Amino acid sequence: MPEVRLASPQGRWILLTTVLGSSMAMLDSTVVNVALPTIGRDLGASLAALQWTVNAYMVTLAGLILLGGSLGDRYGRRKVFVIGVVWFAAASLLCGLAPTPGVLIAARALQGVGGALLTPGSLALIQASFHPDDRGRAIGLWSGFGGIGAAVGPFLGGWLVSGPGWRWVFLLNVPLALLCAPVALRHVPESAGEDRAHGPFDVLGAVLGALALALVTYALIEARGGSPAVALAAVAGLLAAVAFWHVEKRRPDPMLPLDVFASRQFTAVNLVTLCVYAAFGGFFFLTALQLQVVSGYSPLQAGVSLLPTTALMLLFSARSGALADRIGPRLPLTAGPLLCAAAMLLMLRVGPDADYVTDVLPALLVMGAGMVTLVAPLTATVLASVDTARAGLASGINNAAARAAGLIAVAALPLLAGMGPEAYRSAAAFDAAFRRAMPVCAGVLVAGAALALAFVRRPGPGCRRPECRTHGWVTAPPLERGDRRA
Known part of the structure; x- marks a missing residue:
């Protein structure tokens, strides 16, 4: 049984390094969108190159994240976590020094490999290290700080792009890693899962x-x-x-046991996840560009503009999770996507010289309300729809599905909206395409709501762990890995 107490110096060091590690990967999922127009101008990149700047990272992360969790269970979670942090930092350094779009895209793919190694280990280290009496509070703090990181990400990205330059969006990871890796090696106990001696990967x-x-x-x-x-x-x-x-x-x-989909509830919730996070991925990718290219916002202004969504998630996800425990997930998973769809239609008001208070803020507040309504119940329902012994696998599949959905959306949405290779260089062309894209995103969300209404039912006892209910994740659900026994 793990014996580390949260109030001890070692407990605080463990919490620090896991928060830093997860924040590195999370920040890169939120700050890069704000930097895209500046990256495009500086490197002479096409719209396709900007899409790959986002998607090269997501391809390797989504494709390898289940394998990364298994590596930690087999060879030691701390070891794989530290390797992931160092790998991520090295790839970030290459991103920050990239002289061409091609080099940047290749470095982003390498970043995704590092993210696939470190992301599953962050929460697993907390679960494996802390005494059972402190584990819930430790996970709650990890989740809360992660939510703050997600909320601060767009603002930080905008500030870096407007000040030191877009390269610091990536270079910032290097000092974070230089702090995170030594702390993990010195203070975090090693742990491994029961499958350490199982067959080949x-x-x-x-x-x-x-x-x-x-x-x-x-x-x-x-x-x-x-x-x-x-x-x-x-x-x-x-x-x-x-x-x-x-x-x-x-x-x-x-890596992906297909029999887990024998649970109708699990399959249905993952289909809802695909719809929801596809729409989110397309929305945040295009909105960051729309605010700068069409509305004339600076990178800092665009970053600050996006704060309400994650701030609302951070403040109210716990209450949403508690409400879903009482009334069941079907209503939240139906109403939440519909609210988000309404928000995307409200974004059609955001055009040239858009006023933040009257045009942008209402859409983002409705978007935040919809995300609050659905995200925590979505995570809890996934984990409650399978046996407890497979909760880590279920979480990993759901996380990978969300990231893959965002990846496909960023690739497909500009095509569906008729964006040309140079669309982001023309305010009129981009605005016209944005107005075609938002109804597509809204339609995908309505499809997700219909799936939830038709197929999601109240599961058995829900997931009451803090990571199921209190978080500010935007691009994917929180990833739970490892042994959850006392």
Whole structure:
């Protein structure tokens, strides 16, 4: 039984390093969008290059995050967490020094590998290190500080872009890692899961999953050109997805056990997750550009503008989670997406010289209310829809599904909205495409609400752990890994 107490110096060091580690990956998911127009101008990048700046990170992160959790369970969570932090920092340094869009995109893909190693370990280290009597409070603090990090991310990104420059959005990770890694090595006890001695890793499954995501993403981003390479990539991506399914079905120890989807509730909630986080991914990618390209906001103003959504999540997610415990998840998972859909339609008011108070803020407040309503119950319902022993696997699948949905949305939405390669350089062209994109996002959310209404039912005893109810995650649900026994 772990014996570290939260009030002890070691307990505080453990909390610090896990918060720093998770914040590094989370900040990069929220601050980069604000920097995109400046990156594009400085490096002479096309819209497709900006999409890849976001998606190269998401491809490797979404494709490898389940494998990263398994590596920690097998070889030691602290060891894999520290390797992930160092890897992430090295890739961040390369991002910050990138002379061309191609180098930046490659470095972002490497960042995603580091994120896949460190992200699952952050919460798992808390669960494995703290005494059971302190674990709930420690997770609550971890979740709360993570929410603050998510809320501060857009503001920090805007400040860095407007001040020291966009490269510091990435370079900031280096000093954070220099603090995080030594603290982890000195103060965090090593731990591993029960599967330490199990069979070989499903490396083939991980490679096929990441390859399928990368090829489909490439086909969507480059589809405007209509070249044979695009069609070939699309077909190859679908074939890789089919091969992934066959590998996972037949392996004795798959990365993604397909029998977990035998739970109708689990399948339904993950379909809702795909709809919700696809819309969120497209919304935050395009809104950061719309505010700067069309409305004339500075990067700092655009970053500050986005604060209300995550601030509302941080302040009210716990109450939303408690309400869902009482009334069941069906109503929140139906009403929340509908509120977010309404917010995206309200964003159609945001055009040239948009006034923040009358045009932007109402949409973001409604968006925040919708996210508060649905995000915590979504996480809790996923974890309550499978056996307790598989809660870590369920959380990992749900987290990967959310990230993959955002990845596909960032690739597909500009194509569906008719954005040309240079659209973000023209306020009129981008504004017209944005007005076509927001109803698409709203439609995806309405589809998610319909799925929840039709298929989500009240599960057994819900997830009452703090990470299920109190968080400010924007781009994905909180990821729970590891042994949850006392």
